[in-house]
Amino acid sequence: MKKSRIFYFIIVILVVLLGITSRKITGIPLFIGDILYAVLIYFGFRFLLITLKKSTSLLLSLLFCFGIEILQLVQIDWLITIRKTTLGHYVLGEGFLWSDLLCYIIGTSIAFLIDHLFLSSRINQMNN
Template identity: 55%
Template structure:
């Protein structure tokens, strides 16, 4: 199986798991934040298949951090965008320091899966 296809499927699966984590009672909210970072990681891997480790980890982490930081903005237009269903999932709502930790954990988890499982199985 081609790596780009694997990353695409993993991204889709992560979207389903992320949405389910918000809909199923009893799953802590931070699980969705971790899965968000996993999705971003696999999305960037799909886009930049042959990137070096700094880009594999750094770009998704920077993206997640910037998304979280933009939540500090109270611009009326940005708030209105965040209130729509799709953009609420993408941009989130309300800055939390703990989300930065969740994003770091999610990207670390995705990188570990990538290095120790995907690279072993997909050539």
């Protein structure tokens, strides 16, 4: 199980780097970063809650992403202050967009499929 957790941690780090890079390079559509955010959240749940079923991680990821997006409708002073920081902006976003919800569905679905079709068998082999 330790190897599995390390494997998911490496994936999380790679997705963070890809996400930040996608925001820095002009020409990459902004929605790619939103999809990568959802992928990051999915693999983050897999890393933290490794014993959960993949389908549960998928559901938790969607709920988390949707929760963050809906929270962007809340305009409380302290929350706005956090959003103005670099980390706060990356984690909490800035403004509600319906299209972001679609990106989160796409991103978590892609991550789930990658995990289910490709990673699970590889992780099982590493643990044996």
